[in-house]
Amino acid sequence: MTENQTRRGKFHWLTSFRHGPTLALLAIIALFAILDWQFGSGRFFSPRNARVIVNSAALIAVPALGMTMIIIAGGIDLSAGTALTLSGTALAIAFRDYTIPADQAGAATWIAAALALGLAVGVLCGLLNGLIISLTEMVPFIVTLGTMTIFLGLGQVIADESTVYPESEHLPDWLRYLCYTGSNSDHYWIDFLHIPASALIAIVLGLLVAALMHFTVFGRNVVAIGSNVSTARLCGIRVGLTTAAVYALAGVFVAVGALLYFANVKNGNPSDGTGKELEIIAAVVLGGGSLSGGRGSVLGTIIGALIIKTISSGCTMLSIPNTYTHIIIGVIIIIAVLIDGLRNGAPKWLFDRLR
Amino acid sequence: MKRFILPLVMLLAVTLIVAGCKSSSDNSSASNAGDGDGKQLRIAVIPKGTSHEFWRSVHFGAEKAAQEIGNVEILWRGPVVESDTGSQIEVVKSMITMGVDGIVLAPNQKGGLVDAVEESIGEGIPVVIFDSGLDDGPEIVSYVATDNFKGGQMAGDAMAKAIGEKGNVILLRYLAGSESTEQREEGFLEALKKYPDITVVSSDQYAGDNATSAKEKADQLLQLHGESLAGIFAVCEPNANGTLEAIKNAGMAGKIKFIAFDPSDALIQGMRDGHCHGIVLQDPVQMGYQSVITMVDFINGKSAEDFQSTGEYLATPENMDQPQYQTLLKPETVQ
Numbered sequence: 001m002t003e004n005q006t007r008r009g010k011f012h013w014l015t016s017f018r019h020g021p022t023l024a025l026l027a028i029i030a031l032f033a034i035l036d037w038q039f040g041s042g043r044f045f046s047p048r049n050a051r052v053i054v055n056s057a058a059l060i061a062v063p064a065l066g067m068t069m070i071i072i073a074g075g076i077d078l079s080a081g082t083a084l085t086l087s088g089t090a091l092a093i094a095f096r097d098y099t100i101p102a103d104q105a106g107a108a109t110w111i112a113a114a115l116a117l118g119l120a121v122g123v124l125c126g127l128l129n130g131l132i133i134s135l136t137e138m139v140p141f142i143v144t145l146g147t148m149t150i151f152l153g154l155g156q157v158i159a160d161e162s163t164v165y166p167e168s169e170h171l172p173d174w175l176r177y178l179c180y181t182g183s184n185s186d187h188y189w190i191d192f193l194h195i196p197a198s199a200l201i202a203i204v205l206g207l208l209v210a211a212l213m214h215f216t217v218f219g220r221n222v223v224a225i226g227s228n229v230s231t232a233r234l235c236g237i238r239v240g241l242t243t244a245a246v247y248a249l250a251g252v253f254v255a256v257g258a259l260l261y262f263a264n265v266k267n268g269n270p271s272d273g274t275g276k277e278l279e280i281i282a283a284v285v286l287g288g289g290s291l292s293g294g295r296g297s298v299l300g301t302i303i304g305a306l307i308i309k310t311i312s313s314g315c316t317m318l319s320i321p322n323t324y325t326h327i328i329i330g331v332i333i334i335i336a337v338l339i340d341g342l343r344n345g346a347p348k349w350l351f352d353r354l355r
Numbered sequence: 356m357k358r359f360i361l362p363l364v365m366l367l368a369v370t371l372i373v374a375g376c377k378s379s380s381d382n383s384s385a386s387n388a389g390d391g392d393g394k395q396l397r398i399a400v401i402p403k404g405t406s407h408e409f410w411r412s413v414h415f416g417a418e419k420a421a422q423e424i425g426n427v428e429i430l431w432r433g434p435v436v437e438s439d440t441g442s443q444i445e446v447v448k449s450m451i452t453m454g455v456d457g458i459v460l461a462p463n464q465k466g467g468l469v470d471a472v473e474e475s476i477g478e479g480i481p482v483v484i485f486d487s488g489l490d491d492g493p494e495i496v497s498y499v500a501t502d503n504f505k506g507g508q509m510a511g512d513a514m515a516k517a518i519g520e521k522g523n524v525i526l527l528r529y530l531a532g533s534e535s536t537e538q539r540e541e542g543f544l545e546a547l548k549k550y551p552d553i554t555v556v557s558s559d560q561y562a563g564d565n566a567t568s569a570k571e572k573a574d575q576l577l578q579l580h581g582e583s584l585a586g587i588f589a590v591c592e593p594n595a596n597g598t599l600e601a602i603k604n605a606g607m608a609g610k611i612k613f614i615a616f617d618p619s620d621a622l623i624q625g626m627r628d629g630h631c632h633g634i635v636l637q638d639p640v641q642m643g644y645q646s647v648i649t650m651v652d653f654i655n656g657k658s659a660e661d662f663q664s665t666g667e668y669l670a671t672p673e674n675m676d677q678p679q680y681q682t683l684l685k686p687e688t689v690q
Binding site: 162181275309313317322325 | 405430432433434435436439440441444445446448449451452453454464465466467469470474477478490492530531561
């Protein structure tokens with residue numbers, strides 16, 4: 001700790017990247033705005049595009065909030081992507097087979113039941129991860145690698161290896177327009193403020209998680225476990241119980257993410273989730289989360305999701321081929337984590353040389 | 356508290372941008388609908404993915420149309436994540452934001468893209484759908500695609516001819532819920548009803564979306580029905596590649612008549628070697644070409660038919676060297 005402090009005092013120009021993610025986002029927005037203004041259509045920096053970007057960012061940010069807690073607790077969840085589409089597929093099946101058209105009387109009960117089912121599936125997935133990890137004390141990476149394919153397989157079983165399409169009349173209007181980004185004011189929650197409902201949900205959930213992590217004993221315990229498990233145990237924290245709770249709670253966010261996914265694509269396809277976990281983890285890491293635990297930020301995670309989606313939107317508008325978009329996102333993730341490391345005195349050889 | 360200030364300012368800025376839309380209210384879209392003369396038209400063409408040969412041929416056709424008409428720019432944009440509905444929705448929305456003059460789209464899922472297309476039409480941007488259908492609802496300009504049912508019927512007739520109108524045949528399906536291949540399957544079964552001496556011994560097996568799983572399924576079916584089998588029909592390219600391998604492995608190449616849908620190098624070679632007896636072909640170049648022509652005509656005030664077929668053809672060992680079939684077997688692609 002003292003070593004860290006002296007480093008910080010001595011090289012404060014290198015260690016002053018406190019607002020790294022935010023600055024990076026602003027820089028990326030500015031960069032694309034200028035490039036698009038010069039070479040593109042000039043529509044990148046527009047309200048419409050802001051809506052499209054915050055909506056797609058919300059789709060990652062919501063499950064990433066749960067992932068933030070898991071990563072702060074020193075864990076990882078590779079099954080988040082397939083758990084999300086498993087929950088989304090269950091939701092789609094519920095809407096296809098067990099609801100009545102949304103405008104008929106009594107539809108609300110069925111819709112509530114369908115939503116509860118989706119939520120239950122998400123929480124059960126998380127709880128399963130949490131229980132296996134805390135009871136067997138296996139490495140989370142391996143456990144969730146296993147459950148990742150289990151959830152994919154389960155999804156394919158319940159969906160009959162296909163895509164589940166519910167009738168559009170069965171979907172209530174509020175659900176249809178959760179991810180709406182057009183210019184009709186009626187479809188937004190706040191009439192005069194055109195923010196997609198998905199983004200509002202992400203913001204509210206973000207505030208809740210931030211409050212949970214900062215102001216409750218549970219939040220403190222999670223940070224303690226992620227920082228040092230043995231110390232946490234010595235302090236009397238019930239590590240197993242808390243870990244299981246964190247994964248189950250993350251399941252709630254996976255389920256809400258599944259609801260947004262379903263509202264976006266209007267159907268459930270279990271294999272859509274493969275690869276999503278990496279985007280989710282990337283958002284947390286871009287936002288300053290540390291895979292060795294103990295560190296992560298809600299705001300950072302949301303900004304991380306915005307960074308990923310801003311880049312992919314900017315690249316689409318600038319006619320940059322998809323192949324290069326993938327390369328650019330990868331490079332930015334590595335640079336962001338590298339810069340983030342600087343404020344903690346890593347890499348050590350560089351600081352040793354500078355001393 | 357201090358460390359929250361900068362992020363908060365930033366979020367506020369984003370909120371303001373978003374809020375600003377009320378006053379500016381996207382007046383851009385109104386100006387670019389309807390006027391086709393004079394200024395250059397920008398048409399977005401959005402395939403399901405970008406890595407398959409098929410889409411590169413569609414791209415070639417779209418560019419060909421743009422060159423012929425002149426004054427048209429093609430914006431070729433595939434979803435960032437291959438074959439991912441969410442990713443394709445993002446691309447459609449980005450194209451709406453860019454204020455293109457028209458969107459030509461091959462929807463990944465018939466239901467998933469409905470709202471995005473509705474949004475586009477709501478902003479005054481017309482939409483042409485190609486290759487795969489979209490659920491009913493939005494007022495699209497036209498649907499340009501292969502008549503897959505008819506293609507399936509052609510495969511059925513080709514099969515009947517190849518096996519002398521009698522014997523046991525297998526239909527190897529693709530995936531449940533994929534509309535275009537389901538129509539091919541139905542067309543095939545429909546055509547075979549005309550031949551009383553042909554028995555379909557298996558038509559309920561799904562081969563999956565890659566050659567490996569198709570080969571596995573075909574292996575099992577060959578073991579089960581091999582001795583008394585006269586022919587197999589595989590409904591799409593990955594499916595057919597796997598089946599061809601399985602037939603060769605079983606040592607039945609040439610004995611079992613094999614009909615495929617969509618060409619590949621392996622299938623063309625198989626046809627030369629006498630292992631494959633017919634390939635039903637689509638015309639992706641024509642699909643791209645006709646979609647763009649339809650879109651430009653619509654912008655210039657000409658309406659189009661609801662469904663336009665781009666034609667389906669049967670390549671056989673006899674006709675495969677004719678120039679027309681050579682072009683269809685190896686369609687041109689954008690470099």
